[in-house]
Amino acid sequence: MLLSGLVLAVACSAPQAPPRPHIVLLMADDMGWGQTGYYQHPRLKTPNLDAMAANGLRLDRFYAGSPVCSPTRATVLTGRQHDRTGVDDHGYALRRQERTIAQALQEAGYATAHFGKWHLNGFRGPGVPILPGDTHSPGAFGFERWLSVTNFFDMNPLMSREGKFEEFSGDSSEIIVADALRFIGAMQAADRPSFTVIWYGSPHDPFVASDDDRADFSGLDELSQHHYGELAAMDRSIGALRNGLRELGIAEDTLVWFNSDNGGLAHVTPDSVGGLRGFKGELYEGGIRVPAVIEWPAMIDRARASSYPATTMDIFPTLAELLQLPLGSVPMPSDGSSIAALFTATAERREKPIPFRFRGDLALIDNDYKLIVHNRERPVIELYNLALDELETTDLSATETETTARLVEQLRSWDEAVQASVRGEDYPSNRVLPGEPETSFWMTHEAYAPYLEEWRTRPEYARRIERGR
DSSP states (O other): OOOOOOOOSOOOSOOOOOSSOEEEEEEESSOOTTOSGGGTOSSOOOHHHHHHHHHSEEETTEEOSSSSHHHHHHHHHHSSOGGGGTOOSTTOOOOTTOOOHHHHHHHTTOEEEEEEEOOOSSEESSOOBOOTTOTTSGGGGTOSEEEEESSOOOSSOEEEETTEEEEOOSOHHHHHHHHHHHHHHHHHHTTOOEEEEEEOOTTOSSOOOOHHHHHTTTTSOHHHHHHHHHHHHHHHHHHHHHHHHHHTTOSTTEEEEEEESSOOOTTSSSOSSTTOSOOTTSSSHHHHEEOEEEEOTTTOOSOEEEOOOEEGGGHHHHHHHHTTOOTTOSOSSOSOOOOGGGGTSOOSOOSSOEEEEETTEEEEEETTEEEEEEOTTSOEEEEEETTTOTTOOOOOTTTOHHHHHHHHHHHHHHHHHHHHHHTTTTSTTSSOOSOOOOOEEGGGSGGGGGGHHHHTTSHHHHHHHHHTO
C-alpha cells in the first residue's frame, strides 16, 4: 500500500496567522509511515488521526530528522540537524548551549509544558522519572511545567512532575493527554496562550497494551497484538485531546501538529511502513518517512494533502513565521524552513534540501531526488527518483551522473558545516562548553542508585536493572 500526496498549486506567501493560538505538538514513538487508517492499514483503525487528516493538512512526505528517537527530538526543539546539537544518537544529551522553541515561545509570552518521553538528558534504558536537579530536564530548555520520564514508557507509569515522582494507573498515552488538557485549560482560564509538547511512549517496546485494546488484533503474534493495541490507545487519546479542546472552546484556535519520531519496526505484522524500503535505524524511506498531520481550523479551513517534502526541522521555523517571532528566534544555522504557506496552498518544489547524517551515513532529499551515502569514510553512493521509484529499487547514480555530482557536492559542503557545529563554532563561545553528560544507562549511574532496590519489583525495570542496561 503506497499513496502519493496531492500537489494542487504553487505556494503563495505565508498566511496571516490569528494572534497567539494555542499550540500542541504530538509525537508518537516508533510509529511507521503506513500505520494509519487514512493510509488503509489492513488491521489498524485510527479514527481520530483520520478525522484530523480529514479536517487539516496531511503531509504525505514528512520526514523525521533522524531514523531514531533522541536525535529527532533535538531537531524538533532546535530546527537544527541533531549532530549540531550534541545529540548524535539515542540517549545523548541536548547541549545547554542550544536555543529551543520552548524558550523562544516563553519569551513571546507563551506558557510552556512537556508531557511524556524526554530522552534528551543523556540516559538510556526504559523511562524512569527525571530526577530533581537534573541539569538537562525539560525545565532546563524552556518548559515551565513538565510531567516526564527519561525514555519510553507504557502502562501504569512512574513519572516525574518537575522532579517529584508520581505513580499512575492506566494507559500512558491517555494519562499524559489528560494532564496536558488540565494544563491547557488552566492557561486558557488565565488568558495565556499555551505551547504543549506531548511525546508519547507508544508504540515503542516493551509492548504492553490492555486486553481490550489487544482484542481487535486477534490472530496476530502476541508482540504485534500489543504493538497495535498501543497504537489504538494512542489514537483514542488523540480523540480525547480533540474533544477536550472543543469543550474548552478553543479547538478552532489551536494548532495541533502530529508526527512520529522515526520509521516503523521490522518485527511487527502487518507491515509498519506501508511497503516502503527500510525500517527504524535506516536512511531509506521506511526509516525516516513518518505520518504527519496538522490541524488548525482557524487557518487550515479545508482538508489538504501534500507531497511537498517536509521535516521535523521545519517545525520551529514554521511556528516562528506564523507567530512573527523576532528575527533571530530560530538558532542558526538552521536546517529547516517554514512550511507555513502550505496551510493555505500547496507547493510544488522545496527550495532547501532536507539533509540527514546518522552513524556514518548521509542522505539528502532534494524534491524528487534522494541521495544516500553509505559510510562517509569509504562512500558507497545511491541515487533515487522518489517520484518514479518510491520503493527505492533502482539506483540511478551511474546513469544520472550530473544530478549525482550536484547532490554529492551539496552534501559535502553541508557535512563540513555540521562538523563546525560539532566543534561548537555556532555558539558565542566558539566552542562546546564543559559539563555536558556522557550517555549512560541510568541503572549504572550513581544518581539513580538509591532507587534500584525499590524498582526491582517493577516489571518495566526489573530485567534491565539485573542486566545493567
